Amino acid sequence: MEFTDEQVQRYSRHIILPEVGGKGQKKLLASKVFLVGAGGLGCPVGYYLTAAGVGTIGIVDNDEVELSNLQRQIAHGTDRLGMPKVESAKKTFQNLNPDVNIIALRGRLTKDNILDIINDYDVVVDGSDNFPTRYLVNDACVMLKKPLVSGAILRFEGQVTTVLPGEGHCYRCLFEAPPPPGLVPSCQEAGVLGVLPGVIGALQATEVLKILLGKGQPLKNSLLIYNALSVSFRKVKVPRNPDCPICGAHPTITALQDYDQGYCQLGG
Amino acid sequence: MREEEIKPDKKIDIRGLVCPYTFVKAKLAIEDMEIGQVLEILVDYPEAIKNIPKSMQDHGQTVLEISKKDDRNWVILVRKEKE
Ligand SMILES: [Zn+2]
Numbered sequence: 001m002e003f004t005d006e007q008v009q010r011y012s013r014h015i016i017l018p019e020v021g022g023k024g025q026k027k028l029l030a031s032k033v034f035l036v037g038a039g040g041l042g043c044p045v046g047y048y049l050t051a052a053g054v055g056t057i058g059i060v061d062n063d064e065v066e067l068s069n070l071q072r073q074i075a076h077g078t079d080r081l082g083m084p085k086v087e088s089a090k091k092t093f094q095n096l097n098p099d100v101n102i103i104a105l106r107g108r109l110t111k112d113n114i115l116d117i118i119n120d121y122d123v124v125v126d127g128s129d130n131f132p133t134r135y136l137v138n139d140a141c142v143m144l145k146k147p148l149v150s151g152a153i154l155r156f157e158g159q160v161t162t163v164l165p166g167e168g169h170c171y172r173c174l175f176e177a178p179p180p181p182g183l184v185p186s187c188q189e190a191g192v193l194g195v196l197p198g199v200i201g202a203l204q205a206t207e208v209l210k211i212l213l214g215k216g217q218p219l220k221n222s223l224l225i226y227n228a229l230s231v232s233f234r235k236v237k238v239p240r241n242p243d244c245p246i247c248g249a250h251p252t253i254t255a256l257q258d259y260d261q262g263y264c265q266l267g268g
Numbered sequence: 269m270r271e272e273e274i275k276p277d278k279k280i281d282i283r284g285l286v287c288p289y290t291f292v293k294a295k296l297a298i299e300d301m302e303i304g305q306v307l308e309i310l311v312d313y314p315e316a317i318k319n320i321p322k323s324m325q326d327h328g329q330t331v332l333e334i335s336k337k338d339d340r341n342w343v344i345l346v347r348k349e350k351e
Contacts, residue, residue: 008289013288015292015296016292016295022295022300
């Protein structure tokens with residue numbers, strides 16, 4: 001492909017970076033990224049990936065825009081209340097960059113549909129707000145050997161990790177199974193500073209771009225923990241678990257499973 | 269080396285463009301060339317006469333020549349050294 005004059009202008013600040021250049025920008029335009037969730041994390045991740053010119057962005061979410069979302073979910077707006085989040089996000093992103101093909105899927109990922117849905121994408125981004133989805137997405141990405149950039153937020157703290165199946169750890173190497181619902185903060189405990197998903201989502205989007213461009217070191221075998229109150233970034237080593245039930249030498253999980261949705265939908 | 273000895277493999281005319289598009293266009297042109305080939309850049313934006321050679325060198329390319337054609341127009345010759 002050749003850049004149009006508009007594209008030369010739009011992506012000029014990428015093109016002049018030696019690590020991106022015209023070739024890298026063309027790679028981004030040919031890439032496909034799938035976002036799980038159009039909430040706190042999905043909004044900034046989608047925003048920046050759209051601005052960056054990632055050619056195809058798929059988004060799945062089952063919820064509608066509520067007033068309480070707008071404290072942090074920056075792709076939506078007061079005039080979008082009641083609209084499906086994926087529709088609202090699509091509108092915002094299309095307006096930002098018409099080069100990007102936004103595929104909006106209203107619904108839930110399940111063990112029966114996830115493999116078909118994500119199979120076509122280069123990278124998956126988890127911005128989901130619940131443990132069942134988080135584990136389902138991890139397991140599906142490990143099975144399909146798809147890079148996964150996972151993020152989570154609560155109160156003043158957020159985490160990011162990058163799963164490169166076959167090369168590094170997976171989410172189950174880190175936490176083998178979802179915590180029992182009783183140990184997860186209840187809805188009234190699950191506050192979050194509105195800007196926090198912006199920080200974590202921007203880090204996730206950065207990881208995605210690095211993977212697509214093949215530049216830098218991804219957060220493989222490590223978990224980055226950001227604390228807003230102490231302004232600290234901690235990078236914790238996460239070795240691959242040889243006995244991991246999904247990515248280990250002898251996996252005990254050989255089929256996807258749906259967990260109970262008995263959790264408060266936190267963070268997202 | 270005298271100018272007539274250097275044969276450019278590709279020429280671009282970016283007169284009328286300003287920074288940063290002058291360098292953006294020149295960079296896009298050189299990306300599509302082979303190592304060792306020479307790009308001729310025809311430019312009329314005064315800033316770019318300094319900036320393009322500097323940026324090209326920062327990116328590892330060799331600036332062979334900067335010459336004034338007439339009152340307004342300059343030619344920059346760059347040899348591609350690295351991807
Ligand atoms: Zn694992």
